[in-house]
Amino acid sequence: MEAQQQLRWRRPKILFLDAYDSFSNNITALLTTLLDVDVFVLPIDEVLPRLDGDDTSNDSEAFRRELSHYAAVVCGPGPGSPGNDADVGLMSRVWGLADGDLLPVLGICLGFQSLVASCGGQVRRLQRGLHGMVREIVHRQQPWRLKDSSEEKTKTTQDGEDIFCGVGAFKATLYHSLCGDIGQDTVPDTKWAEARWQPSLACPDLLPLAWVEEDRGGGGKPERILMAVKHRTRPFWGLQYHPESVCTESEGNQVILNWFRKALQWNEEHGRGATVDGSVEGGANHSARNATKPSLLSTSWLPPPRSENWWESLEVDPVLHSVTVPLPRGMQVPEVVELVDPEGSERIILDSANATASASARPDVRGRYSIIATGLEEALRIEYHTGDNYATAKLKSLGGLPADLVQRVPLGSHGSIWGLIAVFHEARHLEATELAEVPFIGGFMGYITYEQGLSDIGIQANPLRQHRRPDVCLVWVTKSLVIDHLAGLIHIQKLNAHGTDIDSWVDKTESRLLSSQPSQGRLRDCILPRKDAQQSATYRPLKTRRPSRSTTFQTPMTKEYERKVELCQELIAAGESYELCLTDQTRITRPRSDSDGERLAASGDTGIQQRKRRRSSLLALPQGSWQLFKTLRTRQPAPFASYIRLGAATLVSASPERFLQYDREGRCSMRPMKGTVRKSEAAATLCQAERILHVPKEEAENLMIVDLVRHDLHSICGAGNVSVPHLLKVEEYQSVFQMITVVEGQLPAAGKEAKARYTGLDVLAASLPPGSMTGAPKKRSCELLQQIEQHQERSLYSGVVGYMCASGRGDWSVTIRSLFRWDDEDHFVVPAEGGEPERQEVWHIGAGGAVTILSTPEGEREEMFTKLAGPLCVFAEAG
Numbered sequence: 024m025e026a027q028q029q030l031r032w033r034r035p036k037i038l039f040l041d042a043y044d045s046f047s048n049n050i051t052a053l054l055t056t057l058l059d060v061d062v063f064v065l066p067i068d069e070v071l072p073r074l075d076g077d078d079t080s081n082d083s084e085a086f087r088r089e090l091s092h093y094a095a096v097v098c099g100p101g102p103g104s105p106g107n108d109a110d111v112g113l114m115s116r117v118w119g120l121a122d123g124d125l126l127p128v129l130g131i132c133l134g135f136q137s138l139v140a141s142c143g144g145q146v147r148r149l150q151r152g153l154h155g156m157v158r159e160i161v162h163r164q165q166p167w168r169l170k171d172s173s174e175e176k177t178k179t180t181q182d183g184e185d186i187f188c189g190v191g192a193f194k195a196t197l198y199h200s201l202c203g204d205i206g207q208d209t210v211p212d213t214k215w216a217e218a219r220w221q222p223s224l225a226c227p228d229l230l231p232l233a234w235v236e237e238d239r240g241g242g243g244k245p246e247r248i249l250m251a252v253k254h255r256t257r258p259f260w261g262l263q264y265h266p267e268s269v270c271t272e273s274e275g276n277q278v279i280l281n282w283f284r285k286a287l288q289w290n291e292e293h294g295r296g297a298t299v300d301g302s303v304e305g306g307a308n309h310s311a312r313n314a315t316k317p318s319l320l321s322t323s324w325l326p327p328p329r330s331e332n333w334w335e336s337l338e339v340d341p342v343l344h345s346v347t348v349p350l351p352r353g354m355q356v357p358e359v360v361e362l363v364d365p366e367g368s369e370r371i372i373l374d375s376a377n378a379t380a381s382a383s384a385r386p387d388v389r390g391r392y393s394i395i396a397t398g399l400e401e402a403l404r405i406e407y408h409t410g411d412n413y414a415t416a417k418l419k420s421l422g423g424l425p426a427d428l429v430q431r432v433p434l435g436s437h438g439s440i441w442g443l444i445a446v447f448h449e450a451r452h453l454e455a456t457e458l459a460e461v462p463f464i465g466g467f468m469g470y471i472t473y474e475q476g477l478s479d480i481g482i483q484a485n486p487l488r489q490h491r492r493p494d495v496c497l498v499w500v501t502k503s504l505v506i507d508h509l510a511g512l513i514h515i516q517k518l519n520a521h522g523t524d525i526d527s528w529v530d531k532t533e534s535r536l537l538s539s540q541p542s543q544g545r546l547r548d549c550i551l552p553r554k555d556a557q558q559s560a561t562y563r564p565l566k567t568r569r570p571s572r573s574t575t576f577q578t579p580m581t582k583e584y585e586r587k588v589e590l591c592q593e594l595i596a597a598g599e600s601y602e603l604c605l606t607d608q609t610r611i612t613r614p615r616s617d618s619d620g621e622r623l624a625a626s627g628d629t630g631i632q633q634r635k636r637r638r639s640s641l642l643a644l645p646q647g648s649w650q651l652f653k654t655l656r657t658r659q660p661a662p663f664a665s666y667i668r669l670g671a672a673t674l675v676s677a678s679p680e681r682f683l684q685y686d687r688e689g690r691c692s693m694r695p696m697k698g699t700v701r702k703s704e705a706a707a708t709l710c711q712a713e714r715i716l717h718v719p720k721e722e723a724e725n726l727m728i729v730d731l732v733r734h735d736l737h738s739i740c741g742a743g744n745v746s747v748p749h750l751l752k753v754e755e756y757q758s759v760f761q762m763i764t765v766v767e768g769q770l771p772a773a774g775k776e777a778k779a780r781y782t783g784l785d786v787l788a789a790s791l792p793p794g795s796m797t798g799a800p801k802k803r804s805c806e807l808l809q810q811i812e813q814h815q816e817r818s819l820y821s822g823v824v825g826y827m828c829a830s831g832r833g834d835w836s837v838t839i840r841s842l843f844r845w846d847d848e849d850h851f852v853v854p855a856e857g858g859e860p861e862r863q864e865v866w867h868i869g870a871g872g873a874v875t876i877l878s879t880p881e882g883e884r885e886e887m888f889t890k891l892a893g894p895l896c897v898f899a900e901a902g
């Protein structure tokens with residue numbers, strides 16, 4: 024035991040200085056797996072605590088003390104420039120350490136540029152930024168390696184190779200707009216071959232170790248881009264490329280191994296061995312934190328139940344009652360909903376709308392299950408308005424109770440809304456292993472806004488926000504239907520609170536479904552896949568109607584959008600971002616359509632009276648949101664379509680993009696989508712689309728988000744547990760082709776303490792807002808986008824919709840290609856011709872795309888309008 028502990032203590036520690044990059048966790052994971060070290064992370068703007076009672080202590084002393092715990096430091100990549108103190112923070116202090124405090128350091132990208140700047144080099148803009156570009160790294164060892172003679176290889180080690188010693192040819196990903204200038208452009212071509220490996224007059228302390236020579240076309244000279252350096256007298260090294268990117272070839276790992284060998288050797292030679300061998304217990308005296316986040320369950324706790332907290336004991340330890348019946352032949356999801364829940368004023372439908380509808384949809388993008396939540400009026404919901412220090416538990420008035428139950432739940436002991444959701448979910452966990460093939464048996468369903476995601480990464484909502492809408496709205500669904508489109512089955516499921524009687528809802532729902540096809544019976548114990556389950560295309564052309572006279576559309580201004588694209592590109596060129604997902608919104612106003620729910624709640628009518636009133640008033644209204652949904656799902660059948668009418672929010676979505684899925688074994692899968700091409704004569708087949716999308720611009724756009732998503736997953740799954748099984752795959756949808764990548768992660772196995780367990784919710788909370796909607800690095804890009812988009816809330820658009828099953832599974836889609844509205848935006852308009860003021864509802868459609876240095880304003884504008892067209896046309900069709 025003691026020996027084991029000693030061994031652990033002897034594991035070297037590396038300090039990673041994090042400049043708020045979206046690739047940081049990929050670097051810490053690479054270091055951990057490759058070097059067998061423990062990596063601790065310190066943000067560049069961390070204020071280090073002073074030693075208690077120590078008058079002489081100051082900031083730099085606290086930093087020096089912190090550094091003394093580590094074998095080496097890695098200064099990471101990040102947005103901005105070393106010229107701006109706030110962008111590099113503590114990094115610049117490292118280069119200025121006194122001789123007695125020195126330790127080995129590796130700078131990566133921004134960290135590398137910071138080193139170059141500290142040695143007298145300039146950091147300036149590249150001719151054009153290189154983001155997500157994969158390039159051959161030219162280093163001194165390379166020509167010899169190319170001869171591929173191991174005998175020669177051993178002979179050729181030269182001083183100048185340093186950390187590239189023994190490294191073969193390799194390609195690496197670049198993510199930079201700025202570069203280190205050590206005077207390379209003043210060297211004449213004739214001298215370049217030799218001079219490039221010598222320190223320059225401008226930077227005599229830096230030995231260049233690697234270059235990329237970028238051919239900029241147009242017959243000009245290639246741009247000489249410094250890729251790696253070593254300090255001649257101090258133990259400092261730097262790499263401009265990204266060693267951790269999924270597209271950096273593994274041969275590059277040797278550089279990191281070499282660096283660390285040299286770092287340990289330097290420590291040995293300078294008497295640092297004892298300190299860094301771990302005489303200090305991991306974490307205890309550090310300010311730096313672990314590279315992975317603690318689990319939500321370990322940091323959140325429920326205070327002892329109090330009698331007035333009615334929601335705490337609601338639905339705990341549930342029991343599942345489930346019945347399976349055949350899916351009536353030819354029946355579509357909306358028809359099932361109308362059959363089983365004709366009265367529902369609130370609904371959540373997660374609809375694999377392309378499961379059966381389109382022959383052109385390829386099976387790999389076809390959803391298998393649709394989930395229908397019913398009885399929401401009686402369901403407990405948890406709402407949270409970003410920035411509040413409390414959430415709200417709500418239960419509508421039922422069972423003769425005089426009023427709705429509404430209670431504020433302070434977040435204090437939970438740390439955040441996610442802590443509260445985690446403990447709430449945990450108390451209602453149900454194994455249900457016998458229903459392994461059903462993705463959802465009951466649990467949370469709902470939406471999360473983009474603004475909640477912003478707050479999760481430390482960006483506060485606009486202080487001028489003038490509404491109290493929920494940013495997180497999750498309903499604990501106990502009555503659900505899961506349609507298995509492949510097997511042709513419907514699972515009718517009811518989660519009953521422990522100790523309560525099984526109610527009649529399941530039987531009632533079953534008989535409604537069976538009565539629609541009397542020859543079929545219950546299949547409860549004999550679930551058989553039906554051979555004819557796959558329906559052929561059932562696209563029914565809809566009558567096109569003119570939109571109602573008073574429907575107005577306010578689409579983005581073409582020139583203004585193009586100007587914003589240019590602004591994004593200017594910020595990228597300045598090194599502030601690598602990719603920005605610019606979006607804009609279209610506003611549609613029209614006479615109010617969905618007034619039923621409100622009226623039902625307000626009136627004291629009987630059910631029959633209500634229905635009569637509703638029918639008569641619906642005649643005068645334009646098609647309601649349910650009709651919009653039915654139209655959209657037919658026009659744009661998507662694997663992650665959804666319909667949500669919940670509280671004041673209505674969402675109609677035809678999203679093709681999965682955000683995050685997780686199963687009960689802790690396998691997580693994310694599917695970032697980047698690269699869009701509209702179907703046209705020139706892009707009619709998958710083959711043609713592949714030719715259009717497999718180009719550097721589109722691949723780079725996707726790769727940047729892939730590395731970002733790996734970083735998000737690493738923050739929970741930890742080193743060695745994230746992989747990329749499918750990279751840059753083109754898929755076909757109704758009106759576009761999209762390039763996607765699949766990134767997978769495995770949650771760490773549960774430790775001895777169940778409370779410390781990670782769940783899919785940890786990944787969800789750590790990954791919002793979706794990286795495909797932000798750009799990279801996420802935080803800085805979101806801050807910039809807020810300004811460019813003039814603080815317009817994205818709201819439900821760019822957020823996520825999905826479920827968190829009681830069994831531990833979850834599936835969330837990115838809210839795009841969708842329309843949404845809030846009841847509280849309704850307003851009255853007096854018609855120009857006079858008469859009664861008309862109550863108008865306001866719909867929003869967001870659309871956009873990722874802007875990179877290679878974008879063109881016209882191309883981006885067209886892409887935005889292509890994405891907007893699908894949801895917008897629905898208003899014309901649905902009237």
Ligand SMILES: C=C(O[C@@H]1C=C(C(=O)O)C=C[C@H]1O)C(=O)O
Nearest residue numbers: 697698699795839870871872873
């Ligand atoms: C921004 C949107 O889509 C996002 C941007 C994409 C792109 O840039 O290619 C593709 C899918 C989405 O992640 C949108 O649909 O509005």
Ligand SMILES: NC(=O)CC[C@H](N)C(=O)O
Nearest residue numbers: 100101132133200201598
């Ligand atoms: N990835 C990085 O660290 C980028 C550094 C710097 N912001 C640039 O764009 O050049």
